[in-house]
Amino acid sequence: xxxxxxxxxxxxxxxxxxxxxxxxxxxxxxxxxxxxxxxxxxxxxxxxxxxxxxxxxxxxxxxxxxxxxxxxxxxxxxxxxxxxxxxxxxxxxxxxxxxxxxxxxxxxxxxxxxxxxxxxxxxxxxxxxxxxxxxxxxxxxxxxxxxxxxxxxxxxxxxxxxxxxxxxxxxxxxxxxxxxxxxxxxxxxxxxxxxxxxxxxxxxxxxxxxxxxxxxxxxxxxxxxxxxxxxxxxxxxxxxxxxxxxxxxxxxxxxxxxxxxxxxxxxxxxxxxxxxxxxxxxxxxxxxxxxxxxxxxxxxxxxxxxxxxxxxxxxxxxxxxxxxxxxxxxxxxxxxxxxxxxxxxxxxxxxxxxxx
Numbered sequence: 001x002x003x004x005x006x007x008x009x010x011x012x013x014x015x016x017x018x019x020x021x022x023x024x025x026x027x028x029x030x031x032x033x034x035x036x037x038x039x040x041x042x043x044x045x046x047x048x049x050x051x052x053x054x055x056x057x058x059x060x061x062x063x064x065x066x067x068x069x070x071x072x073x074x075x076x077x078x079x080x081x082x083x084x085x086x087x088x089x090x091x092x093x094x095x096x097x098x099x100x101x102x103x104x105x106x107x108x109x110x111x112x113x114x115x116x117x118x119x120x121x122x123x124x125x126x127x128x129x130x131x132x133x134x135x136x137x138x139x140x141x142x143x144x145x146x147x148x149x150x151x152x153x154x155x156x157x158x159x160x161x162x163x164x165x166x167x168x169x170x171x172x173x174x175x176x177x178x179x180x181x182x183x184x185x186x187x188x189x190x191x192x193x194x195x196x197x198x199x200x201x202x203x204x205x206x207x208x209x210x211x212x213x214x215x216x217x218x219x220x221x222x223x224x225x226x227x228x229x230x231x232x233x234x235x236x237x238x239x240x241x242x243x244x245x246x247x248x249x250x251x252x253x254x255x256x257x258x259x260x261x262x263x264x265x266x267x268x269x270x271x272x273x274x275x276x277x278x279x280x281x282x283x284x285x286x287x288x289x290x291x292x293x294x295x296x297x298x299x300x301x302x303x304x305x306x307x308x309x310x311x312x313x314x315x316x317x318x319x320x321x322x323x324x325x326x327x328x329x330x331x332x333x334x335x336x337x338x339x340x341x342x343x344x345x346x347x348x349x350x351x352x353x354x355x356x
Contacts, residue, residue, distance in 0.1 A: 040346075040347055041305070041347045041348060041349040042338060042341055042342060042346060042347070042348050042349065043338060043348070043349045043351045044299075044301075044335045044336075044337060044338035044339065044342070044348045044349070044350060044351065045335070045336050045337035045338060045350075045351060045352045045353075045354060046301055046333050046334060046335050046336060046350050046352070046353050046354070047284075047285060047288065047333070047334055047336050047353060047354050047355065047356055048331055048332070048333055048334070048353070049282055049283070049284055049324065049328050049329070049330055049331065049332050049334055050282075050283055050330065050331075050356075051280050051281065051282055051283065051330055052280075052281065052283045053277060053278065053279050053280075053281070054277075054278055054281045054283060054315075054316045054317075054318050054321060054322075054323050055274045055275070055276060055277040055278070055316060055318065056215060056274070056275040056276045056277075056316040057272050057273055057274045057275060057318070058208065058209075058212050058215075058272075058273045058275065059270070059271065059272050059273075060206050060207070060208075060271050060273070061268065061269065061270055061271060062204035062205055062206050062224075062254070062268075062269050062271050063204070063205075063266060063267070063268055063269070064202045064203070064204055064256065064263060064264070064265050064266060064267045064269065065202065065203045065204070065205065065265055065266075066172075066197040066198055066199065066202060066203075066265040067198055067201045067202060067203050067255075068170050068172065068197075068198035069170075069172070069175075069195070069196065069197040069198065069265075070169045070170050070172075070195070070196050071192045071194075071195055072097065072166060072168065072169065072192065072193050072194040072195070072196060073190055073191060073192055073193060074100065074163070074166055074185045074187055074191070074193060075163040075187055076100055076102075076105070076160065076163040076164045076185070076187055077100075077184075077185060077186050077187045077188075078100030078101045078102065078104075078164055078184075078185055079100060079101045079182060079183065079184050079185070080098055080099075080100060080179050080180060080181050080182060080183045080185060081099050081100060081101050081181070082098060082099040082181070083097075083098045083177070083179055083180070083181055084096055084097055084098060084099075085097050085098075085174050085177070085194070086174065086177060087174050087175065087176060087177050088173065088174065089173070089174045090172070090173055091168040091171070091172060091173070091174060091196060092168065092171050093168055093169060093170050093171050094167050094168065095167060095168045096165055096166070096167055097166045097167060097168055097174075097193070097194055098166040098179050098193060098194075099164060099165055099166065100164040100165075100166070100185060101164070102161055102164035105157065105160045105161040105163075105164055106161060108157045108160065109154070109157035109158055109160075109161050111157075112150065112153045112154045112157045113154055113157075115150055115153075116147070116150045116151060116153075116154050119143075119146060119147050119150055120147060122143065123143050123144065123147050126139070126140055126143050127140065166179075166193055166194075168194075168196055169196070170196060170198055171198060171200070172196040172197050172198040172199060172200075173196065173197055173198075173199050173261075174194055174195070174196055175195045175196065175197045175265075176194065176195040177193075177194055178191070178192050178193055178194065178195075179193040179194065197265055199258055199261045199263075199264070199265070200258060200259065200261070201255060201256070201257060201258060202255075202256040202258050202263055202265060203253055203254065203255060203256065204222075204224065204234060204253075204254040204256055204269060204271065205251060205252070205253060205254075206222075206251075206252050206254060206271055206273065207244075207247065207249035207250065207251060207252070208239075208249060208250045208252050208273075209248060209249055210243055210248050210249065210250065212275075213239075213243075213250060215275035215276065216236065216239060216250075216252065216273070216275065217236070217275075218236055218237060218238065218239060219235065219236065220235070220236045220273065220274060220275060221233055221234070221235060221236075221274050222234040222235070222236060222254050222271055222272060222273045222274060223271070223272040223274065224254075224256065224269040224270070224271055225269060225270040225271075225272075226263070226267055226268070226269055226270075227268075229262070232256060232263065232269075233257075234254040234255060234256045234257075234271075235254065235255045236252060236253070236254055236255075236273065237253055237254065237255045238252065238253040239251075239252045239253075240252065252273075254271070254273075276316070278315075278316060278323065281315065281316065281323040281324075282323065282324045282325075282328060282329075282330055283321050283322070283323060283324070283356075284298065284312075284321070284322055284324055284328070284334060285320055285321060285322075285336055285356045286317070286320055286321065286322055287320075287336050287337070288334045288335065288336045288339075289312075289322065290309075290339060295311050296311065296312050296313075296314055297309050297310060297311050297312065298310055298312055298327075298328065298334050298335070298339075299334065299335040299339045299342050300328070300332050300333065300334055300335075301333040301334070301335065301348060301350065305347055305348055305349070305350065306345055306346065306347055306348070307335060307342055307344070307345070307346050307348055308344055308345070309343075309344055310327050310328065311327050312324050312325075312326065312327035312328050313325045313326045313327055320356070321356065333350070333353070335348070336354065
């Protein structure tokens with residue numbers, strides 16, 4: 001009887017030990033699983049796919065040029081007597097810039113005018129005689145021709161006198177003054193006296209690759225960026241109908257308004273020609289993309305912090321942003337940093353959600 005009681009106690013102790021051991025194993029297993037989960041949760045940065053504006057564009061460089069400029073020369077020979085403008089002065093077409101000595105031209109004009117006056121009086125008398133049929137029509141007509149020829153000589157003398165005044169051929173700014181007081185100017189030497197540029201409107205010449213021609217249209221806008229200045233808007237106004245066979249490019253002209261004349265010919269610009277703009281496109285930062293076998297994919301994070309790889313089809317591309325045409329929905333959370341260590345169904349820890 002004693003032996004049976006001892007056996008019962010031993011069996012009960014064994015069962016209790018077994019239960020305790022089982023409980024410890026379950027606790028240890030749960031702790032290990034939790035630890036494993038913490039280890040495999042990969043830290044990543046993410047962003048939300050959003051809708052916004054993006055444009056199809058082409059980037060290049062250009063140098064500003066004056067739309068109109070002129071080298072001012074003299075049509076007369078003479079010595080410079082007066083200079084009325086200096087470099088940097090604004091001028092309008094027809095404004096007096098300088099004067100040459102004109103005594104010789106003035107004397108020549110006075111002589112021709114006196115001769116014309118004498119011949120005019122004689123022609124008047126002859127006309128009265130012709131009306132009275134005292135002279136033949138042949139005599140009167142010859143005198144009329146002489147008068148007309150002398151009138152032309154007077155006009156030429158007046159023109160020669162006017163040409164001693166050097167005037168601006170266009171509106172603009174005097175960029176260079178070559179003339180000096182006392183300098184002898186020879187009309188046959190084509191000496192430049194002034195250089196005038198029109199700064200009210202400038203041009204930028206860009207050379208578009210042949211493959212961009214399908215998107216380029218007259219009237220499209222461009223954005224010009226200058227060092228240390230606010231970006232300036234320009235307009236595409238001309239596209240050459242000929243492709244340069246040597247470079248495979250097409251010459252295109254941008255019109256740049258410069259009413260405040262802050263821009264100067266010769267300035268260097270970074271040009272972004274905007275072919276088309278979408279106002280409500282689905283956007284992602286470029287760094288979210290992974291290229292696999294010429295396909296673009298992204299890792300999308302679900303509500304359980306697990307990722308799945310999705311293929312996306314892209315549209316327009318900007319500097320740091322791309323348009324997603326299909327494969328993604330607005331508001332989905334996409335990995336933008338740390339995706340190289342991921343695979344489908346991987347658990348992630350989203351450290352930061354960045355805006356773009």
